[in-house]
Amino acid sequence: MNDKKPKIVFTTQLSEEKRGRLENGRFLIESEPFITIEYSMPALWRSQVPEKTDAWIFTSKKAVKAVSPLISDLGIPKHVFAVGSKTAEMLEELELNVSVPEEYNARALAEMIQELKLDRIVHFCGNLKAADLGKLLGKEVNLTSIEVYQTKLTRHKMNDLENFDGIVFMSPSAVDSFSKQNSVSKNMQVFCIGPTTKEAAEDAGMQNCIIPEYSTVDSLMESIHEFYF
Known part of the structure; x- marks a missing residue:
């Protein structure tokens, strides 16, 4: 095995603490953000939340972070859904009972909701949604999408790209910006x-894209480790 540590670039912002944890002595990891996140002031979206709902949907940790300051004031519905284990964990830390589809994607979530025959649903989301939940759920579901954060594309030329062995994309928007x-x-x-990000990468002409078994950073790092070691 080559003693040279694989050099990986993440196309999203990583804190020094998180970067060090991911490196774990086996990799050299750098962060080159191609997107930034801006959270909306609650006053801009609070009035859009219906008084009575059957369920809330969170498809990202960023949406949970945006809504968390107002959780106790919003009238928590019987059902709260999350796509992804980390998103679910953040909601559980807020003492919410969370349901998660077996597959971490919007289609599996829609099927789960349809089985429960729910009607009035709120989706807390960003301005760039990976999937159209309204189409997946069908006309019989009254879905309200509330934008609580914005993803801004920070497009730029990466001059040292050839110095890296691998590149990591955490969202379709990062693929687009890059x-x-x-x-x-x-x-x-x-x-x-995950598969949606892989599809975006393939549409952009990237080949042999690897995705983890689960759409989590830990599972992703396992896949990266397996590839190089």
């Missing part, structure tokens, strides 16, 4: 957090 001014060589391995 691809505007950059391209991946055949020698660079692409890792994606």
